[in-house]
Amino acid sequence: MKFFIDTANVDEIREAASLGLLDGVTTNPTLMAKEADKGKTFRQILEEICELVDGPISAEAVSLDFEGIMREARELAAIHKNIVVKIPAIPEGLKAVKALKEEGIRTNVTLIFSPTQALMAAKAGATFVSPFVGRLDDVSSGGMDMVAQIVRIFENYRFETEVLVASVRHPMHVLDAALMGAHVVTMPYKVLMQLFKHPLTDVGIERFLKDWEKVKK
Ligand code: G3P
Numbered sequence: 691m692k693f694f695i696d697t698a699n700v701d702e703i704r705e706a707a708s709l710g711l712l713d714g715v716t717t718n719p720t721l722m723a724k725e726a727d728k729g730k731t732f733r734q735i736l737e738e739i740c741e742l743v744d745g746p747i748s749a750e751a752v753s754l755d756f757e758g759i760m761r762e763a764r765e766l767a768a769i770h771k772n773i774v775v776k777i778p779a780i781p782e783g784l785k786a787v788k789a790l791k792e793e794g795i796r797t798n799v800t801l802i803f804s805p806t807q808a809l810m811a812a813k814a815g816a817t818f819v820s821p822f823v824g825r826l827d828d829v830s831s832g833g834m835d836m837v838a839q840i841v842r843i844f845e846n847y848r849f850e851t852e853v854l855v856a857s858v859r860h861p862m863h864v865l866d867a868a869l870m871g872a873h874v875v876t877m878p879y880k881v882l883m884q885l886f887k888h889p890l891t892d893v894g895i896e897r898f899l900k901d902w903e904k905v906k907k
Contacts, residue, residue, distance in 0.1 A: 691868050694746070694876035696856065698725045700738045702879040707742050709882075714745035716820070716856065716876040718776065718800070719752060733769065740770040746818075748798045750776035751786075759786040767795045774817060776800045779807040784814040791815035798854060805839040812844060812851040818874065822857035833857070834866045841870050861885050 692713035695706045698721040706712045717739070725735055739747050747770070751762035759782060763775040774796040777783040787797045791814075798818040799811035803826055808819040821840055823833025840853050852873035858864060861884050867875045 691872070692745075692852075692874040693882070694748075694854070694874055695882060696721070696858065696876040696878050698722045698735050698739070699879070700725075700735065700742065703739055703742050706879060706882055712743060712745070714747060714874070714876075715739050715743050716748040716776070716798070716854070718750050722750075736766075736769055736773065740772055743772075745772060746774045746796070746798075747772050748774045748776045748800075748818075750800065754778075754780065754782060756782045756785050756789075759783060760789060763790050763795055763797075764793075774798050776820070779811055779819075784810055787811065787814040787816050800856070802840075803836070805836055805843055808840040808851075808853070809843055812847075812849040816851050818852045818854040820854045820856040820876075823855055823863055824857035824859040826857075827859070834863065834870070837867060837872055838870050841872055845871075 693711050694714040694716050695703055695712060696716045698717040703715055722732055736749055749766045751759050753759045753762050759777055766773050766775050776798045777786055778801045779799050787799060790797055796817040798820055799816040800820045802808050802819050802821045808821060811819045821836050823837060826833035826836060837855055844851060854874040854876060855867040855872045856876050858875060858877040858881055860881060864875050864877060864885060
């Protein structure tokens with residue numbers, strides 16, 4: 691299972707990469723906007739991220755028409771070989787996904803809230819689909835139920851498209867994604883660090899260190 695980090699903050703990405711567990715990065719316009727007031731351009735942030743992580747780096751196109759998406763996608767893909775273009779699950783977006791596949795540009799179809807949106811994105815040739823689980827949970831709909839259905843559909847038809855679980859809010863989303871066989875989970879830095887946490891680990895370390903003091907005497 692691949693671990694991506696869902697942030698445009700280079701300090702967080704550097705820390706996460708240092709763990710040796712990081713396979714890629716996802717960004718979106720909101721995450722980019724959080725970094726924009728630090729004086730860096732969108733392009734500079736992406737270049738820095740590509741220096742830090744040798745894996746797929748998702749950057750989002752914001753055009754909503756086919757020509758605009760194609761233009762942005764080509765510009766983004768030209769920044770670095772690891773850039774994957776995030777495109778919303780709308781008709782113009784999926785037309786672009788198909789055309790970009792023919793050009794060898796990888797895509798991540800985003801803002802997926804139903805299994806049939808994911809099915810269409812896979813048929814169009816998306817490299818990744820991003821079901822947003824937290825935002826579905828927020829409106830009392832089962833985000834992970836959607837993921838289970840997408841995984842099943844992709845297995846049924848042996849699609850190569852990878853299921854990238856997004857809008858992750860807590861470690862249970864990561865656990866459920868792993869149990870369901872999702873290919874990738876992208877998580878905020880906070881959730882990545884929460885995965886390490888267990889009170890018995892802390893208690894165990896404390897006791898071992900205390901006992902080691904007696905051995906040393
Ligand atoms: O990057 C897409 C997704 O992970 C956003 O998550 O927390 O804004 O719903 P969130």
